[in-house]
Every structure is written in C-alpha cells, then in structure tokens.
Amino acid sequence: MKLKIILLKDMAQLQDENIEEEKVVTRKKSVKSSDDPLLAFLSGIKGLSDTMKKRVVKVLSTEGIIDPRGIKALTQKELENLPGISEATASLLRDQFEAKSESSIFLSLEEREELETVREKIKTGSKALDTLLQGGVPTGCFVELYGAPQSGKTQMCYSLAANTLLPEDFGGLDSGVIWLDTEGSFSSQRLKQVLSYYEYTYNIPKGTLNTNRFMVAATRTLAQIEQAVKEAGKIIPKNKVKLLIVDSLMDPFRSEYGGLGELASRQKHLNKFLHSLMRIAEAYDLAVVYTNQVMANPDPFATAMDKVQPVGGFVLGHASDIRLWLRRATSKIRNQYDAPHARRALITDCGWLPQNECHFSLGAFGITDVEEEANHRKLALELESGIETPVEEDEEDVQTEFVKL
Ligand SMILES: Nc1ncnc2c1ncn2[C@@H]1O[C@H](COP(=O)(O)OP(=O)(O)OP(=O)(O)O)[C@@H](O)[C@H]1O
Ligand SMILES: [Mg+2]
Structure with missing residues (x-):
C-alpha cells in the first residue's frame, strides 16, 4: 500500500488522474523489476534522481515507449515536448543513448558493410x-x-x-x-x-x-x-x-x-x-x-x-x-x-x-x-x-x- 501511495504521488506530479489501480500495480512491479529495459537504461544516468527516473519511465510508457530504442525514434524537440520532461532531462536521455550505443558515428567500409x-x-x-x-x-x-x-x-x-x-x-x-x-x-x-x-x-x-x-x-x-x-x-x-x-x-x-x-x-x-x-x-x-x-x-x-x-x-x-x-x-x-x-x-x-x-x-x-x-x-x-x-x-x-x- 505504501508503494502505491508513492506511485500515486508521482502520478499526481504528472497530472495524470485517469490511471486505474490495476495499472498502477502493474507499473509498480515493472518499475521495480530489474529486467525493465527502460529502467535498466535509465539506471546509468547519474544526473537523474530515482523519483525522476520513475517519472520519466511513466511519461515515456504513456507515449508508447517501453524500450530504450524508442528514445532514438524521437527528436530532441519531441522529447522536450513530452509532459514532465525538461530540456536538461531530454539532453541526458539522448546523451545516455549515445553513450550506450556500441557503434561510433563513423564506421569503416568493412564495419558499414557488415x-x-x-x-x-x-x-x-x-x-x-x-x-x-x-x-x-x-x-x-x-x-x-x-x-x-x-x-x-x-x-x-x-x-x-x-x-x-x-x-x-x-x-x-x-x-x-x-x-x-x-x-x-x-x-x-x-x-x-x-x-x-x-x-x-x-x-x-x-x-x-x-x-x-x-x-x-x-x-x-x-x-x-x-x-x-x-x-x-x-x-x-x-x-x-x-x-x-x-x-x-x-x-x-x-x-x-x-x-x-x-x-x-x-x-x-x-x-x-x-x-x-x-x-x-x-x-x-x-x-x-x-x-x-x-x-x-x-x-x-x-x-x-x-x-x-x-x-x-x-x-x-x-x-x-x-x-x-x-x-x-x-x-x-x-x-x-x-x-x-x-x-x-x-x-x-x-x-x-x-x-x-x-x-x-x-x-x-x-x-x-x-x-x-x-x-x-x-x-x-x-x-x-x-x-x-x-x-x-x-x-x-x-x-x-x-x-x-
Ligand atoms: N482471393 C483471391 N484469389 C485470387 N486472386 C485474388 C484474390 N484476391 C485478390 N486477388 C487478385 O488481386 C487483384 C487485386 O490486387 P490488389 O488488391 O493488390 O490491388 P491494389 O493494387 O492494391 O489496388 P488498389 O489501388 O485498388 O488498392 C485482383 O484483381 C485479383 O486479381
Ligand atoms: Mg490496395
């Protein structure tokens, strides 16, 4: 019950009042779960508090993004325009994506061919x-x-x-x-x-x-x-x-x-x-x-x-x-x-x-x-x-x- 209250508080910050109790519990589980790819991706960002990370996960999932690759599909401007995501948070997300990306911007001919x-x-x-x-x-x-x-x-x-x-x-x-x-x-x-x-x-x-x-x-x-x-x-x-x-x-x-x-x-x-x-x-x-x-x-x-x-x-x-x-x-x-x-x-x-x-x-x-x-x-x-x-x-x-x- 305690966790539920925390999540409801988070949601109040997001001004989202239409979430049913069942969805809250589901989200609570997945946010806690270490195999949530989005949360695992966010865990590496040092400049974001845990509450903020949960908030970002919530915002992104309501926007249809449940996988870090979805962040790549949005422009910086689109990220900034999401409710509750500031310009600084959007930059942190994109920086983290670049940092996690295995390939560098430039590829050799062989790498590109591969x-x-x-x-x-x-x-x-x-x-x-x-x-x-x-x-x-x-x-x-x-x-x-x-x-x-x-x-x-x-x-x-x-x-x-x-x-x-x-x-x-x-x-x-x-x-x-x-x-x-x-x-x-x-x-x-x-x-x-x-x-x-x-x-x-x-x-x-x-x-x-x-x-x-x-x-x-x-x-x-x-x-x-x-x-x-x-x-x-x-x-x-x-x-x-x-x-x-x-x-x-x-x-x-x-x-x-x-x-x-x-x-x-x-x-x-x-x-x-x-x-x-x-x-x-x-x-x-x-x-x-x-x-x-x-x-x-x-x-x-x-x-x-x-x-x-x-x-x-x-x-x-x-x-x-x-x-x-x-x-x-x-x-x-x-x-x-x-x-x-x-x-x-x-x-x-x-x-x-x-x-x-x-x-x-x-x-x-x-x-x-x-x-x-x-x-x-x-x-x-x-x-x-x-x-x-x-x-x-x-x-x-x-x-x-x-x-x-
Ligand atoms: N069940 C079927 N069995 C055999 N041929 C079929 C069947 N259904 C459709 N076709 C063939 O597919 C043709 C229609 O092709 P299709 O639906 O791909 O057209 P389209 O290029 O998408 O046209 P439109 O611009 O009108 O959407 C029919 O003329 C017919 O030859
Ligand atoms: Mg057709």
Whole structure:
C-alpha cells in the first residue's frame, strides 16, 4: 500500500488522474523489476534522481515507449515536448543513448558493410522478385509499391506479412507485423488464405502458425495514423516487429489536404510523418512498406515510364529507398505462361539496385512466380473445401486500436 501511495504521488506530479489501480500495480512491479529495459537504461544516468527516473519511465510508457530504442525514434524537440520532461532531462536521455550505443558515428567500409549484410530480407512470394531485390525486402528500409488499381500492391503486402510471420525454418523471419489500413481494404480472411498456402507447403498443422504477432489498425484519418504510429512503440519490441505496412500512405493526406492551396502544408506534414517513420525503421531495424496511388503525367513529351507517376511528389520520392512500379504484364507473357494474373514489377528508383524488371503473378495464395500461377490455380481448387470462403464482415466503427488477426 505504501508503494502505491508513492506511485500515486508521482502520478499526481504528472497530472495524470485517469490511471486505474490495476495499472498502477502493474507499473509498480515493472518499475521495480530489474529486467525493465527502460529502467535498466535509465539506471546509468547519474544526473537523474530515482523519483525522476520513475517519472520519466511513466511519461515515456504513456507515449508508447517501453524500450530504450524508442528514445532514438524521437527528436530532441519531441522529447522536450513530452509532459514532465525538461530540456536538461531530454539532453541526458539522448546523451545516455549515445553513450550506450556500441557503434561510433563513423564506421569503416568493412564495419558499414557488415551492418548492411546483417539486414534481414523479407521474401515476397515470387523467386523472380526476390532475385530482383537481391533476396527480398530488406529490413531498415523504406519500400514503396505504386501502381494503378488492381496492380497487386495490397496482395504483395499480404505475402510480405505472411513471410515475416513464418518461422525461420520455412524462409520466414519469425517476427511480427504491423498493418496500418488507411483504405479499409484489409481482410483477415485473405491473409489467412495466403497463410494457408504456406501451411500446406510446409506441412504445418492448420491453426498452429503463430499469428499473434500480427496487429492491424484501421487508420483512416491522419490523426489516427499518427496515434497508431505512437502506439506502435509499445507493440514493436513486444512482438519483435520487422515489418510495418501502410496501405496506402497518401490516401489520408490526399483526402485531408485538398487543392493546390494546401499542397505546401500537405507536403510539410508528409515530410514530418515520414521522418517519424524513418526514425522507427532505423531504431528497430524494421522494413516500412507502403503502397501508393498513381496519377497520369500530363507532359506530352514524357517517356513511357514517366507517363504514370506516383503521388506524393519529391518528398515521398526522396524518402523511398526502393520504388517498385507494379502493373499488368503484357498479353504475350500472360499467354506464354497461362498466367492471366501476371504482373510486372519494375525498380524505378533505388540507390543500390539497377533499374530492372521481372514478372510475378497474383493468385489465391498471394504473390507467386508466373510459372506457378497455373499450379496454384489447381491447388486452390483442390484445397477449396479446406479454405473458408470470404464472408462479408459487419461494418465496424473506425478505431485506432490495434486488433489481433
Ligand atoms: N482471393 C483471391 N484469389 C485470387 N486472386 C485474388 C484474390 N484476391 C485478390 N486477388 C487478385 O488481386 C487483384 C487485386 O490486387 P490488389 O488488391 O493488390 O490491388 P491494389 O493494387 O492494391 O489496388 P488498389 O489501388 O485498388 O488498392 C485482383 O484483381 C485479383 O486479381
Ligand atoms: Mg490496395
């Protein structure tokens, strides 16, 4: 009881009166616990009293930061703006982070190469596409999938999510996924259908695949998407998240900022949001994959490749490490492989990969190779009795909370 009173006193200082008793006890335990990573991190700071450290832990956890890496994801200014964190405390936190960081600012070529090669690669479902990307989607990077409607952007996200969840023995990362659904197009049935293919291929008993690390949030407004990114700070370390999907990125920005008059403000907001995502990607070494819509380029002299452009302007163009343009394959390819759903993926911009193209297909089990589409069609028919047909789900209120699969 005594401890509870102390904690309540701390909370009063934080002007937070809405915490239930149960949460107080939970926090009390974790603050005391030596394996609380945040408290362990703070314990090394000499200039902070124990009460102040508890206060900082409380403030950071209410801001969705339960891991020291979350501090790295905030700028000095963002830290200072947190309630109860002064400029001096924010500096102490950042200094401690730098002191704890094992790597120095400057790296030799070998050290840098080592850092890049330890990046994990998320498989796409198509071997051709994995080869194009030199192994798959690398963690720590921003990957933009753009293309016309039906080009396969969302389907690729399902396959990437499935391959992140899969155990390492089956080519997966055995890691968590966060999906921000800004268009209301996410379907849990569809992800389960894609997963059912891997269950079948690797002989995994149905329902035993761990999908608890998959979290989805309906984020139709910019306020919701920003709130979700903030809350993701709690989920990422807990679920060992290695993939953050935003499907689609520009939709809420385009709907909330209308007309040319608001373009500058929109781009400023987009830039700020992308930087917050970049810091998360770097701090937790996770891949950020976002889908993007396209617009026609009115320039009559534009080349075939430039006739269609992703929206988001230069701000988004500079942020994306890999830009992939998805579109339907030519009828020649579709007929050649008996693959009516064949698509093309072209790397239009990447700092380390050449502008190159490959083909892949869409099917019942997500992304596959064009050569496999016909086989997958047959397999889907065979397994049809085992695969639940998608059911219409009741319209739910838009929420910012993450829900499990
Ligand atoms: N259950 C399924 N079985 C087989 N193919 C499917 C299935 N669900 C979707 N597809 C394929 O995926 C296509 C839609 O692709 P996707 O949802 O990725 O489009 P998108 O590029 O995200 O488009 P938008 O811009 O409208 O969101 C469909 O045209 C169909 O070919
Ligand atoms: Mg889509």
